[in-house]
Amino acid sequence: MxxxxxxxxxGIRMSRDFITMILLLGVPIILITVFSIILGEVEGLSGTPIRDETVVLLVLGFQLFGGAITMNYVHQDLFAERKNRLLSLPMNTTLYGFSIMLAGIIYSILLGIILITYTTMVFDVNWGNFIWALLVITLMSSLSSIVCLVFTFSVKNFKIAERLSEVYGVGMILLAGLFFPMPDNALINMFNDYVNPLMLAYSSIDQVRSGGLSDGWLYAALLSVLILIAFGLLLLTGRRRMP
Amino acid sequence: MTIFRFALKRILRDKTNVLFLTLFPIAAIFLPTAEDGWPLLPLGYQYFGILLLFVSIRLTSIMIEDRQKGVVKRLAAAPVSHFNYLWQNLLAFSVIMIIQIIIIISGGYAYGHELYEPWNLTILYLVFMFTAISISLAWNSLYRSKESSFLIFMAVIVLMALLGGILFPVEMMPVVFERIAVIFPTYWLSEGIEWIVFGEDRGDFLFINGVLLLYALFFLIIGSIRRIS
Structure with a gap:
């Protein structure tokens, strides 16, 4: 092994990558701080403070971009600069790819934990059950890493894969209606209810914090199904492209 | 005008660029108008300033690329002055962005959006475009690689938009933030938009544009210093 x-x-390499750290930790902290100060204690229609909604959505939304780290490392190590060096090592490149993925997922989860702790301690945001939030964050970061890797393997040009990963992140946030309300279209509603990982993760946390554990499980299960599908695609595309 | 032509060619050769430059303004036309009274203009027009910032950092990245690849060094030895290199490049960027502004204004007019005063809006966008280009020029001069410059600027854009009152009305923020907002060019853009919807006093509009132009001049001076190594 x-x-x-x-x-x-x-992990050491990732911890020295300051730009990623600024983007995935610094920016959300600033955004959350500004949003929390602006929103204050205002209560939304459903009774939960708007701040709880927005902050949870923001933290989960940034998990959508966590896969970019995995994607970059896999590209650098297995397709670009370090490709030949790694191929000459006596180890299985596929397993190495998986360990990069694992490291990326753990890194993303760690960033998520920092954000959850920060929001709970400073702004008293209600995350419901911490362990449950952690589970959902884990699911989200796994999904994001796997989806980004699918992009890396399925497109020849890495630049396009990077853009696709941004489209995935920004698109899901857009469809969830965070920038502006989406039109009330049956297709979009269905997508948000059953496919959009951001909304699934949010609903799961929201259900658990308001006491509906079984519904929380349902959403988490839907998220897991997405992960399984993406993983299948990863295996299919990865077999063709892995060096 | 060789450098100008060449800059245009370089930008338009990149397919992602072409997609990015045409698709987004067109998509912005079709964004709906907010229902609860804020933003005042249709959403696409409210957020167009953010798009301009993104486009300008993307376009000016070819100058950082020149520095990365040593083109600037070769230019220093060639019989081309730095001033020529600079203004022809900037002109190329401006031409592209002016086309975008024309697309979004005329498109919105044809689509039937309520734009209040389309001509003044065009002027405001044009002035903000100059500010955006010079900000990204100055920003790029701080970096050696275009990737890190672009990525961090992305975060800066979000912050500027948030604190400058493009995503939220400034009045909603705490007093401290409301005061800080004045230093962001985006604040002046949103003030300008507000003037276009409500404004009566012509002087205010001139003042807003003046501030934006001052920002443009300031950042242009910082950004135009030649950095060979």
């Missing part, structure tokens, strides 16, 4: 031992070094 020497491939798994590389996780430590991937």
């Amino acid at each position: 020497k491939e798994l031992a590389t996780i430590r070094f991937i």
